[in-house]
Amino acid sequence: MIHELFDLTGRVALVSGAAQGVGRAISLALAEAGADLMLADLNEAGAQQTAADVEALGRRAIAVKCDVSDPAQIRPMFERLDSEFGRIDVLANVAGGSVALGPPEDIDIDEVTRSLQGLVVGRFCCCQEAGRRMLAAGKGSIINIASLAGLTALGRGHAAYSTAMGGVVQMTRELSTEWASRGVRVNAIVLAQVMNPGLRARIDKDPRMETQWLRGIPTGRLGEPDDVRGVAIFLASDAARWVTGILLPMDGGNLAMNAGGSYPGGPGITG
Numbered sequence: 001m002i003h004e005l006f007d008l009t010g011r012v013a014l015v016s017g018a019a020q021g022v023g024r025a026i027s028l029a030l031a032e033a034g035a036d037l038m039l040a041d042l043n044e045a046g047a048q049q050t051a052a053d054v055e056a057l058g059r060r061a062i063a064v065k066c067d068v069s070d071p072a073q074i075r076p077m078f079e080r081l082d083s084e085f086g087r088i089d090v091l092a093n094v095a096g097g098s099v100a101l102g103p104p105e106d107i108d109i110d111e112v113t114r115s116l117q118g119l120v121v122g123r124f125c126c127c128q129e130a131g132r133r134m135l136a137a138g139k140g141s142i143i144n145i146a147s148l149a150g151l152t153a154l155g156r157g158h159a160a161y162s163t164a165m166g167g168v169v170q171m172t173r174e175l176s177t178e179w180a181s182r183g184v185r186v187n188a189i190v191l192a193q194v195m196n197p198g199l200r201a202r203i204d205k206d207p208r209m210e211t212q213w214l215r216g217i218p219t220g221r222l223g224e225p226d227d228v229r230g231v232a233i234f235l236a237s238d239a240a241r242w243v244t245g246i247l248l249p250m251d252g253g254n255l256a257m258n259a260g261g262s263y264p265g266g267p268g269i270t271g
Contacts, residue, residue, distance in 0.1 A: 002033055005239040009034030012085045013236065014078075016068045016126065017095030019046025021196035022145060022225045026092050027061075028053060030231035030236060035090065036060040038081050042067055042095075066094045069118035071125040078129040087137065090236045091130040093144045094121045096164075099198075104159035112160040119164035121172065127175055131184060139183040141236050144172050146188040148251060169247060176245030185244035187235050192216075192251035194223035218253035 013030045013197055017023030018039035023047075031054040037231040039054070041047040041059055047063035054061035062084055066077045100111035127142055134140025149158055150165030155271060169188060176186040193199060193213050199222075203210045214220065231250060234240050249255050 001241075006233055006237045007034055008090070008237060011035045011089035011236075012037070012081075012087050013090035013092065014038045014040065014081060014088055014130065015092040015094060016040045016066070016201065017145075018063075019043035021094075021195060022191070022228050023092070023094035024050050025190060025225035025229050026094060026143075026232040028057070029232050030090065030092075031057045031059040033233045033237065034059070035236070036085065037062070038077070038085065039063045040066040040068060040077060040095070051111070058088075067122075068093075068126060069114075071122070074122065074129060074261075078133070082133075088130050088133050089137075089140055090189060091140075091142045092232065092236075093126055093142070096123070096145075099158070100160045101157040102160075103157055107160055112163070115160040115164040116167065120163075120167035123168060124171055127171070127186070131175065131179060134184045134186050135179065135182050137183075140185070142175065142184065142186040143232060143235050143238070144168055144186070144188040146172065146190045147193050148190060148249070148254060151190060151247065151255070152251045153228040166225070172247065173245055180244050185235075185240065186244050186246060187240070187248065189228060189231055189235070190247050190249045190251065190255075191228075192223060192249075192254045194227070194250075196225070216254050216257060217251070218257055221252065224248060225250065 008030060013035045013171045015023055015027045018027045027039055027050050031037060036059050037054055039050050044065040051061035051063040066073045068074060100115050124254050130142060135256035146168045147165045149162040150169040154162055172186055172188040226251060
């Protein structure tokens, strides 16, 4: 039995990036807590599989193919949400543009624009559409997925990505301030490296990357999508009814640790 503070029965959530990784994990977690879902992703087959898994939990789910960097696709998706469910209680902004890597002095400005479009403009549009509906209802929870890159500099050619993630962080703060007195909460889960197919491909190409990342994670492991499940339920639920504008790290202790620090049992530490 789920505690009543965490019970999402009767609520409707829209999750972007629902086909795999963190988006899929959040979708299943919200369904387990009682929510019905609209599941958005460019990977339509993957979204449909997540929908089938949600329905197996006894909840209603609709998969929608949507490029959430494109407001011309986002707005019709919310119109369909209105017709199918008639409400929205939770928005989880997970999907975003691809990571554009390259020296900041050389990177194509179009890549910078794509990063901003996918991670800031598209997400703002989703927040705007959900926010209008939540404000009319007088309640709602928006959860943005951000990155440590929005709080600290990563280097390694991440300038465009980090700039966009900084926008996600500030968007979260601004919207939470604008909407808190009208019942709409806006928070962000701030991730360190969480394993997904793209990250796995990068590690397979250069295994040294994982060792480097682990030097900054005191728990000694990278994140897994399922690590986000409890945090997402908390932020979506009445258990977090006085929580808004927070940037909640899910980082294995990365932010707490000095960049040059070490810990017992860490890479290269024998005593």
